[in-house]
Amino acid sequence: MKYTIKIPKPCNENWSKMTPTERGMFCSNCKKEVINYQYYSDNQLLKSLKERKKICGRFSLNQIDKEISPLETNRFHRIGLLLGFSSLFLSTAVYSQNEKSKTEIIENKSVDELKQKSSDEFIDFYGKIMEKPRNNNENAYPIPGVNIIQKGTKNFVQSNFDGDFKIKIPIEDFEDKVVLVFSYIGMDSKEVEVFKTKNNLKIEMILSDALMGEVIIVKTKKKNIFTRIGNLFK
Structure with a gap:
């Protein structure tokens, strides 16, 4: 329904x-x-x-x-999903056992590589997101749960209860244009270009037409x- x-x-x-x-x-x-x-x-x-x-x-x-x-899904749909996952598990159980040690080595290697990265290779961008008042009589309120993503990447964070956020951006990305996209239900999305010399951001978002x-x-x-x-x- x-x-x-x-x-x-x-x-x-x-x-x-x-x-x-x-x-x-x-x-x-x-x-x-x-x-x-x-x-x-x-x-x-x-x-x-x-x-x-x-x-x-x-x-x-x-x-x-x-x-x-x-x-909520109906009972038959849940049963179908259960059967599907069961057959998938049975068909891949032997293969998973053979590949277990290899997978662990790859995962450990990627973790080690991340640990080796210096903090100097990133810039921390801090900011606060507020709702922009439509007139002088309205108050500005922080917006929690705003999605912040570095455009063209999978670098993603969300604002906290007070509208504050922190996102790490690799220094090498600044060889090109770096843009942060802010999106939230009921608000107009906003794109902001960021620079290495300014990492404290004040973002105002506007309510979409209602x-x-x-x-x-x-x-x-x-x-x-x-x-x-x-x-x-x-």
């Missing part, structure tokens, strides 16, 4: 003029809490909406009309195999 989030009648109240609450804002006009769902993952969003009725929420535009599937109003959840039934085959002949 899949679900789609819809807001039939969007609200035009000013979000920044509402009273802050633990989960969002309190609207004095309709006398109810407006929950800010922009930072929720798909599964968190679906769970929260299914537990409540007549919810008023604030969503990113990419969350609206998007099909969401629960993470839609606010009372929410409804629409269930989308998955078509069975016979229906899908029949549609091929229409």
Whole structure:
């Protein structure tokens, strides 16, 4: 079963003029809490909406009309996965035993090579990520859990609860342009070029366009195999 989030009648109240609450804002006009769902993952969003009725929420535009599937899988799917893993284990057990010693040698070697690298071969970049206020009346808040990745590499970290982060960048990478990409649910992604001479970064991220109003959840039934085959002949 899949679900789609819809807001039939969007609200035009000013979000920044509402009273802050633990989960969002309190609207004095309709006398109810407006929950800010922009930072929720798909599964968190679906769970929260299914537990409540007549919810008023604030969503990113990419969350609206998007099909969401629960993470839970059905019993038969789990059994199929179990059988698949079991057959994989049986077919590779002998091979794994023969290759065990060789694998251990390779892993130990790579660890030793990493230990030999001097700290002088990296530059530590520190920074703090804040939500950029939309007007002078709003406060700036740190953003935890922001993904920070060195563009074109697998070098990846996340900001902590206070919005702080630290990422190591190899000095040799500065022979070319070095860019950090900051991304977070409900925020516009941001790319920042970094330089060896400046390693203390202050990053401001902006909320992406949002839609606010009372929410409804629409269930989308998955078509069975016979229906899908029949549609091929229409």
